[in-house]
Amino acid sequence: MEIYIYFFFRGASKFLKYLLCLPLLFIIATKPARSESSKNSPGLHSSKQVNSKTDSVKDDDDRTVSGTVLDESGQGLPGATVRIKGTEKGVTTDKWGSFRLLRPDNNAIVVISFMGYRTQELPLKTRKGFIIRLEAEHNALNDVVIVGYGTQRKKELTGAISSVPKENLNQGVSSVDNLLQGAAPGLQVTQSSGQPGASATVRIRGGNSITAGNEPLYVIDGFPFYNDNTSTQGSVNPNSSAQGLNALATINPSDIESIEVLKDASATAIYGSRGANGVVIITTKKGKKGHNDVSYSVYIGQQQVRKELTLLNGTQFAQLTNDIQTSQGLSPFYTNDQVNSFGAGADWQNAAFRKAPIQNHSISVSGGDDKSAYDISGNYFDQEGILLNSDFKRMSVRANYTRNVSDQFKIGLNTTGSQSYQNGTSGTNIASILYTAPTVPVKNADGSYNTTNPFSATPGNPLQDLLITTNETDAFRVLGNFYGEYEIIPGLKAKVSIGADVINTRQNQFSPSNATSGYATNGIASIGANKVATWVSENTLTYNKILNEHSFNVLVGYTTQTSTGNFNTSASQNFISNISGYNILQGGSVTLIPTSGEYSWTLNSWLARINYSYLHRYNFTITGRADGSSRFGANNKWGYFPSAGFSWNIKEEDFLKNVSAISNLNLRLSAGTTGNQEIGEYQSLVTLSPTNYFFNGTVQTGFAPTSLGNPDLKWEKTAQYDVGVDLGLWDNRVSITADAYYKRTSNLLISVPVQLSSGYAAELENVGSVENKGLEIALNTDNIKSGSFKWKTSANISFNRNKVLSLNGQQSFFAQIPDAYSDPLYKLSPVVIKVGSPLGTIWGYKSAGIIQSGENISQLPTLGTEQAGDRKYVDINKDGVINANDKTDLGSVQPKFTYGFSNTFTYRNFDLFVFFQGSYGNKIYNLLQEELELTNLGQNASSVLLQRWTPTNPSNSIPRASYSPVAQVLDRYMQDGSYLRLKNISLGYNFSPAVAHKILAKQLRVYVSAQNLLTFTHYTGYDPEVNTFGQNNLLQGIDFGAYPSSKTFLAGLNITF
Amino acid sequence: MKKIGLFLLVTIAFLSCKKLNEDPKSIIVQDQFYQTSNDAISAVTSVYSALNTDPGGDFPMYGRQLYFMADAATDDETEGNAASNADVRAMGSIAYIANNNRILGNWTQHYRGINWANVAIDKISAMQLDTTLKNRLVRESKFIRALLYFNLVRLFGDVPLVLHQAATISQTTVERTPAEDVYKQIIADLTDAENLPASYSGNDIGRATSGAAKTLLVKIYLTRKDWKNAIAKSLEVINGPYGYGLFGNYADVFNKSTKNGKEHIFSVQFLSNSGASNSRDRIMTDVFSGFGTKIPPDLPADSTLYKSFVSTDTRKAVTYFTSLVNPATGLPFKFKYIGLRKFVDTTQLLTPVESGINFPVLRYADVLLMYAEALNEDQGPTTAAYAAIDQVRERAKVPDITPGLSQSAFRDAVYQERRFEFVQEGQRWFDLVRTGRLVAAVKTVIAKSAVSDKDNLFPIPQAEIDVNPKVTQNPGW
DSSP, X not given: OHXXXXXXXXXXXXXXXXXXXXXXXXXXXXXXXXXXXXXXXXXXXXXXXXXXXXXXXXXXXXXXXEEEEEOTTSOBOTTOEEEETTSSOEEEOOTTXXXXXXXXXXXXXXXXXXXXXXOEEEEOTXXXXXEEEOOBOTTOTTOEEEETTEEEEGGGOOSOEEEOOGGGGGSOOSSHHHHHTTTSTTEEEEEOOSSTTOOEEEEESSOOOSSSOOSOEEEETTEEEEOOGGGGSOOOOOSSXXXXXXXGGGSOGGGEEEEEEEOSHHHHGGGGGGOTTOEEEEEEOXXXXXXXXXXXXXXXXXXXXXXXXXXXXXXHHHHHHHHHHHHTTOXXXXXHHHHHXXXXXXXXXXXXXXXXXXXXXXXXXXXXXXXXXXXXXXXXXXXEOSBTXXXXXXXXXXXXXXXXXXXXXXXXXXXXXXXXXXXXXXXXXXXXXXXXXXXSOSBOTTSSBOOOOTTOSSOOOHHHHHHHOEEEEEEEEEEEEEEEEEEEETTEEEEEEEEEEEEXXXXXXXXXXXXXXXXXXXXXXXXXXXXXXXXXXXXXXXXXXXXXXXXXEEEEEEEEEXXXXXXXXXXXXXXXXXXXXXXXXXXEEEEOOOEEEEEEEEEEEEEEEEEEEETTTEEEEEEEXXXXXXXXXXXXXXXXXXXXXXXXXXXXXXXXXXXXXXXXXEEEEEEEEEEEOOSOSSTTSOEEEEEEEOGGGSOEEEEEEOOOOOTXXXXXXXXXXXXXXXXXXXXXXXXXXXXXXXXXXXXXXXXXXXXXXXXXXXXXXXXXXXXXXXXXXXXXXXXXXXXXXXXXXXXXXXXXXXXXXXXXXXXXXXOOOOTTOOSGGGGGOOEEEETTSOTTEEXXXXXXXXXXXXXOGGGSOBSSSOOTTSEEEOOTTOSSBOSGGGOEEEEXXXXXXXXXXXXXXXXXXXEEEEEEEEEESOEEEXXXXXXXXXXXXXXXXXXXXXXXXXXXXXXSSSXXXXXXXXXXXXXXXXXXXXXXXXXXXXXXXXXXXXXXXXXXOSEEEEEEEEEEEEEEEOOOSSOSSOOTTTTOSSSTTEESSOOOOEEEEEEEEEEEO | OHHHHHHHHHHHHHTOOOOOOOOOSSSEEGXXXXXXXXXXXXXXXXXXXXXXXOTTSSOOIIIIIHHIIIIITSTTBOOOTTOSSHHHHHHHTTOOOTTOHHHHHHHHHHHHHHHHHHHHHHHHHTSOOOHHHHHHHHHHHHHHHHHHHHHHHHHHSSBOOOOSOOSSGGGGOOOOBOHHHHHXXXXXXXXXXXXXXXXXXXXXXXSOOHHHHHHHHHHHHHHTTOHHHHHHXXXXXHHSTTOOOOOSSGGGGGOGGGTTOTTEXXXXXXXXXXXXXXXXXXXXXXXXHHHTTOOSOSSOBOHHHHHHSOTTOTHHHHHEEEEEEETTTTEEEEEEEEEEOTTOOGGGXXXXXXXXXXXXXXXXXXXXXXXXXXXXXXXXXXXXXXXXXXXXXXHTTOOOOOSSOOHHHHHHHHHHHHHHHTTTTTOHHHHHHHTTOHHHHHHTSGGGTTOOGGGGSOOOOHHHHHHOTTSOOOTTO
């Protein structure tokens, strides 16, 4: 407990230091004074009186009835009307939501109403007081949904748009993409690793692209951006596979009011060349009219590793080592006595983990009046990693403000600034820890780290490496936009918006001379800086008109967005001292070649949309966008993206009007084309690259053409068709949304191989196509809604089938693993891209058991030099030898379906949120397991090797111990990645307003929650949610020792004054 | 209110359309380049870099890639069954197929270099430059182009003969050209390159010289069994104004401090700690890990050849190692296999990719042995032929050749000498093929018994045929 208190105060003090603490304290301090000044509130008594009688709303005074009106979140609702039915007698609630009125007779019915909420009627009977919770009126015709460049009435929607449920937004996570997981149908979110601040992979209705980006477009308060994680990397080549900082983690998730996910062409075509991967629209919290709230929310918690792998212990490892030696005809490494004496040996894995605290503090001041609304917030998030010396911190502030300058003219500002700091481990660290021999002690007798290992030429200790190497990323981001909106004539509005997004990143790395990675160079340090500045200007005109049964909404606009990035890196090595590291690069006597670069792109666009609705029954949306992108070839700068949508509100038809069971029935159809421009810059040009040669021992630089260039380069186009049904039953207590879609992406940008004798390997061309088709269903039910117990369920399931249709005449190619991944196993290239197969197909050998003693090996199809105890492979083409032609389709990493399932229970003041989420039918290629089953001398291994083949243990699955066995892509390591996970369970208690009032609060909630509490899976690795290669399109579903995932336990408090 | 409307309009006008043309600042576009003499020099530097650099991060050609074909696929090395890359193992066990990515890598790198040479030759020829410099740069490029085509035509037979940069994708489609025509082009390029300077000074040392062009011509004539021309060109090299000779100490051929010395006619240049990770001598990258757990390395030496060196032969200790001092411990580490030493930079054992040892493509010992061989073939074992081979043997501290050999015995002696002299130097496969001994020799290694006549040419990479089915495959593949 002390540790929590310590971190709470440590965090809180840091937090207050960073965040405007004095003004906030001032506001809090002045609160009571303000209350006292509000004596003239419309209630029958002042709130001061309530404060003096807070223990109960029941009043001894027989002549009055009193009570409190609350909104759905349990906050007092000021300005609600409370009256006696059939009379004019009524009062409005005060700023606490409290009221008191003169007692009528017991037969009276009290009517409580508030704009936008469902009116409630309560028979008074003998009750003296009430607490009434009003429900927002969801079914109202005027319910609006946020769409691209505006809002639309929900009833008139023609596109497929899902909203992330509010309950999902309250999970304690580091970034927005984590909130999306399992939250809406059609959305597949996979956390790449458990490293704090690491990214997730987000796919909306499957991946469309092979080489270009597949992540959705994010639009935050109208500012569109692609979540490019290279913008938060300092371009320092880390010689590692470390997961970088997630660019989305620079945005505070607790600022988010709502998230909408735009999926079909009708909804996304307004984003044209960036709409094909879907669009995630994020709206941050805005001030509410009539409020002046100060809120503080905090959670603190602890994380622990979810699972550890079972490895060999000291004795078992020593035995394996001896077996490997013997297999080469060499004498054993350890004597029998030594083997027995090791026992359990050192548990390197366990020593690398820790219980890690996490904390989050947010404070916000928000409110508004008739003319202005404001929301100012600050956040401090601090998550330590479960692996030593890894953490992520974020300090952020936000200010949202709107003001009606005049009746016609309105201005607004949405800004956020954040400082994010990630202290990352290098990606190979967890693997190098697992590999370390358990016969080697972690520490010496004197407590220092042991750096000698008989199996390693260089001294070093992977745990010490974790602690002494630096790999930190520091990103500063300012994202904001300013707009003015002018109503020229009623219904016609002109809006001009200017936004900027500046990300300034610095990355520092240092491997001191006593770290394994710094030993050979006697210490190596590098610094990288990267600045990406994006500007957007959006100018739109909208016209709204209702003419009898016809309603129109027309949007036209012109936008331009431009982005420039600059990076530079410097590095040196051979340090006399390890004290200063990257802070004194000149302290390294060998300077490495510095690098720098610049890149920029521009997107100019025209956009238009017409919504037309007849009787709110027949709705049409026609959208078009023309995009001009600098990224494309001189002959194809402009592309055009149209879409059309239709929806039919069948419930409004006469034949359904009187069917009371059906409260809503809506059919949607849409078709359209969207694009993808995420191909990087300068791809269409013939460019020269620098190369080096060393005349007379000096470095001399040459320039040579490395690309052929393609002036015809253009967008990838996705044609999408969607049919959807929205069905509401029994007053919408059950609502179902089902969508079926077909997407065909053509003009895929693929590096088309050209004849190598041209001197070029490939040219980027618009060829090839991929299809995605699927079905997604969302179900929301109000199982129990009356009385003090309420139960709501929200479930969704998504099926997506992906297939490569053509690759410009090629049948297949293997996905290249980036060069930075140096482990030999990476050279296996397990992933094939093949016509007729889904993306993420694994291509390898099928094993056929183990060669047993006495088998005639010359009769067996072999790779060449096998002997008894080695693996047998299936000779697919039956030619008697095993070679690359015997590799076959081992399955796909794509799930058959993904799903989310949440229940919200409320009983009196308690609420319980239980959220399951999962994936079914996806495979994972477990490279880590493969490495851990290789009998490499000196490398610790999986306990599976205890069953290894020996002449006396004729295993038919685990080969014998041998020297440096050769790894193959093998069906054995193609594992089922299906899982069901209790992602979040959260139990909260809302103190009654009476209690809250005692501390002058309007609302007080405390809760405890657990993340990843239960996971059901057959996967043997750390976590079935894994992407060692992060967002790389082609190398999804591969596990090579990503940062393990954790279980998290949180306790939190939200208070509003 | 009118003012506000005006404000909006002004804003719109202020942030109007940005141009969509790309104007890269950190990437050089071809159209902007080839203006100054420095541009021209740098274009030719890139041509050389094709020999030591792979821009895609693969093993560089003379830093490892070519070695898989010219050495690993011969009887000088075992099959290397510990190599983690199946395609590397396939090279060592003669189990390669047309899909082998090491064969593909060589093909790719050779044609990349040829394209860079073509670009340099065409662009520089069109530039306004000092004639001496211009001619030299064009001839250097032609020398490299000839070297690369000579490798290709020997490895693959008929190959596409590309002499100009493809401007559009449609120009990338080429069929195979008969080897005879490829040789004509090689000889034409080298004949022009014979006009290169005899030597260079300062930071130009390491460039192709007229001596290099003539030596390469000797090799071509020898390969084509044109003995008379081979003899004539050898004599031009031996008696020319180049000052070539053998180092007194064989080890100096592979010594960083004696780089570009009197025996080196043309070497691919490598440098330690150059900072460029893709332009390193990686031939023996796995030595260091050999101190630790990974035993043996990818491609260890064949013990039969190791054992057949006579005891006095100083080449043996330069060619092989069985023990090295581990710099981490300061103690000698005894290996359990026979390692190849020539390209192990003992000053860079902890970072073996930083080996700074040059790769000798053409050296004087080769000229002497080629001269001896051509003389013997043309005129029988003459005194001059004996003198040439004995010069090589004396330097290696082995006795002179037995006098009075028959022509065929002398031939065998020269072949044998070439084998001892050039282990791991990219000669063995070519020597075996041009003398028709490949199958018989390679078969002696048990793991390589799959070798057959079709192996006298490597398969054309399947990737090339996939793109253009008109590119035919070699017989037997």
